Amino acid sequence: MPARSPLSLVGLAALLGFLLVTTASSAKAHRLAEAPRQAELIELIGDRRSAVADLDEAVAQLRDEVAKGKVAISRSSAADEREAEEQAQLAKLAGTVALTGRGVVVQLSHSDRTPTSSADAGAYRINDADLQLVVNALLAAGADAVAINDSRLVSTTAIRAAGAHIVVNFRPLVPPFRVAAIGADRRAFESSAIAADFKRWSGMFGLGYTVSTSSEVTVPAYAGRVTIANAEPR
Amino acid sequence: MIAILGLVVGAVVAIVLRPTVPQEMTRYAAMAVVAAIDAGLGGVRSYAEQTFSDRIFVVAFVTNAAAAAGLVWIGDQLSVDLVTAVVVVFGVRIFQNVAAIRRRVFGG
Numbered sequence: 001m002p003a004r005s006p007l008s009l010v011g012l013a014a015l016l017g018f019l020l021v022t023t024a025s026s027a028k029a030h031r032l033a034e035a036p037r038q039a040e041l042i043e044l045i046g047d048r049r050s051a052v053a054d055l056d057e058a059v060a061q062l063r064d065e066v067a068k069g070k071v072a073i074s075r076s077s078a079a080d081e082r083e084a085e086e087q088a089q090l091a092k093l094a095g096t097v098a099l100t101g102r103g104v105v106v107q108l109s110h111s112d113r114t115p116t117s118s119a120d121a122g123a124y125r126i127n128d129a130d131l132q133l134v135v136n137a138l139l140a141a142g143a144d145a146v147a148i149n150d151s152r153l154v155s156t157t158a159i160r161a162a163g164a165h166i167v168v169n170f171r172p173l174v175p176p177f178r179v180a181a182i183g184a185d186r187r188a189f190e191s192s193a194i195a196a197d198f199k200r201w202s203g204m205f206g207l208g209y210t211v212s213t214s215s216e217v218t219v220p221a222y223a224g225r226v227t228i229a230n231a232e233p234r
Numbered sequence: 235m236i237a238i239l240g241l242v243v244g245a246v247v248a249i250v251l252r253p254t255v256p257q258e259m260t261r262y263a264a265m266a267v268v269a270a271i272d273a274g275l276g277g278v279r280s281y282a283e284q285t286f287s288d289r290i291f292v293v294a295f296v297t298n299a300a301a302a303a304g305l306v307w308i309g310d311q312l313s314v315d316l317v318t319a320v321v322v323v324f325g326v327r328i329f330q331n332v333a334a335i336r337r338r339v340f341g342g
Contacts (some may be wrong), residue, residue: 008288009277010240012295016270017244023263026255058255 052171056223063096063221095100095154095222099145103217104184106134108178108198109208124205126177131168133194134179135159141188143181145219149173152222169224176208180217237278261310262303269302270295272324275331282338298324326337 018057058129067088091097091217111124125234135153146153151168153159158168165172181189189195202209255263273295280286303319309316 008292009237010243012235012277012292014244014247015242015295016267016274017241017246018248019244019263019267021245021248021268022253023255023260023267025252026257027260027264029254030257030260063270 060098060221067091067097075195080210083147094226095145095152096226098219098221099182100216100218101144101180102214102215103143103180103184104138104141104189105185105212105214105217106181107176107208107210107212108134108179108188111206111208113206123201124207126166126175126207128153128166130194130198131166131177131179132159134182134198137189137192137194138179138181138184140192141181141184141186144161146179146181147219148177148179150178150220151218154224154226156226157222169222179200180219182217186211186213195200239271250285261317262272262306264297265302265306265317268324268328269298270320273298273330275328275335279334280329282335 070084070087074081088097092099108126110126113124115121115124130147135148140144145217146157148168151173153168153173160167162172167173195211198207198209201207273291276294277291278287282289300323305316305320309319
């Protein structure tokens with residue numbers, strides 16, 4: 001039987017071998033071509049992030065200088081002095097100055113346990129809603145100023161999820177999440193529903209949850225835009 | 235066997251020439267290869283069963299590969315992933331052919 005068709009068999013076998021090696025090697029070449037692009041993108045993201053951090057710092061510094069300049073000018077007249085005082089008060093309320101004082105620090109982190117099923121994987125992670133509830137409970141407990149991982153919360157701040165990350169003031173947070181609240185009452189916070197839930201969840205799912213009181217909690221200034229662009233007082 | 239010799243020759247030619255398939259064609263080429271592997275194993279099986287016909291073998295080899303690549307292409311036009319269909323069908327057939335060859339070679 002083999003004598004009947006050696007040529008076609010050899011030919012097709014050769015074709016098969018040729019195709020096999022060609023597709024395998026080109027698939028590998030394409031994979032290799034993708035790799036540097038990914039690294040480039042990662043580097044670009046890192047560069048932009050550090051540029052943003054530098055700008056944030058510059059904004060804080062310039063605001064500080066402006067505040068100092070205003071204080072210097074205000075010495076000239078009583079009216080200016082009143083205005084400067086009023087502005088300083090407004091800056092405190094708006095969150096554009098760093099504050100320090102007695103307060104509560106709540107630290108939250110993802111569980112290091114592996115979820116039993118993909119359906120309840122979310123229960124083993126800190127979600128944006130968890131942070132929102134904790135912040136709301138802290139504000140209800142009398143917090144004057146709140147920051148998450150040194151990102152100051154102001155009236156226009158959104159705490160939201162972007163994929164697997166939590167974004168505050170348009171910057172992604174790196175876990176663990178440290179919520180610092182000046183002026184919050186620890187007992188009032190711990191009697192809130194979310195604090196009771198977290199106490200339960202830390203046992204059930206292994207979520208990191210610690211509450212501590214400190215006599216010197218520092219909350220940095222908000223570096224973003226506080227100017228209201230479209231709304232007008234009436 | 236002479237077919238294995240052909241396989242090696244083809245592989246060596248590809249290694250020496252280093253041709254590359256354009257990226258958008260790799261999906262089709264890969265599916266054609268899967269179909270061709272099935273046809274090749276089918277040829278070995280029919281040879282072992284003494285029903286080998288070179289005409290059927292050549293036609294099966296070419297049409298299987300063309301049908302697999304064509305199906306994937308049509309799937310891409312309709313944005314339906316027919317790669318899975320090709321992989322499943324030819325994957326099952328490859329295992330069946332291997333099993334048939336194994337039974338011939340080892341008996342039972």
